[in-house]
Amino acid sequence: MPESKLNFDEVNEGDEAPVLTHELTRTDLVRYAGASGDFNPMHTDEVAAKEAGLPSVFGHGMFSAGLLARAITDWTGVGSVKRYKVRFTKQTWPGEKLTSSVTVTAKRKEEGENLLDLECSLANEGGEVKVAGEATVTAA
């Protein structure tokens, strides 16, 4: 079975994962476009984005979702995620410093598995939430 970094008995409701911070760059967006296949020019072409009336290119929502998933798996272990659901609330912009928040909301056992429910979000320095959601992960 895959890696579970957390010991179920040692985790409590309200526990928080270490905070991940990342300053978004245009290089992130170009690299994510290539890795994901999402070449919407609003994420990679500054000229096209400005012609469309935007201040600059903006981040892929799925990049934010992926970064937030990393904040989860850094703490709970790669492969521990059973379910992950996010809502996209605001666009991200190059230069913004994105910060994760991941909190345990429930502990439960289901079909012999130790499960933790998490609430998670990614916000900028001003506290504007970009992506918010929930996850269920396994614990050892």
Next chain:
Amino acid sequence: MSDFSGWIGKPTGAHTVTVERGPVSNFATALTDESAIYHDASAARDAGFDNIPAPPTYPFAMQHWGTFDEDQPDDPTGGVNPMAEVLGELMSSGGLMLHGEQEFEFHKPLVVGQRLHHEGEVKDIYSKESKGKTMTFMVVEDRYTDDDGDPVVTSTMNLIHRA
């Protein structure tokens, strides 16, 4: 307003997707994830995986990789893709299309070397009035099973058209 309810339950497509190491490791790198498990097959095996696993959001991207022409099943849409039809009609009168929500449910580990069989389906289409705008939601479910027929991952996308 158009009635889109006839599209609910219709197939959006079918694919055979091979999960490849290069795209998976590169996807992890693009998400700034340097965990050895995504980059070193022996580290992945030491952690209990059959092979390098994919990051949780990889299913959203994996149809861009490893959908080889010679592997593809017949198109269940009969050439009429509900997404193109519905989104095309909504956008023909303007407005804004947004990716509202995304969900992934894993039934077993998604790892390099798997060959997955994908079926997409329109799960729901509904509208709401909000602040003088019409919001139309389209929910599409993408299910992936392995060669044994076991479910591996279900990906659910909620698109929002606002006009």
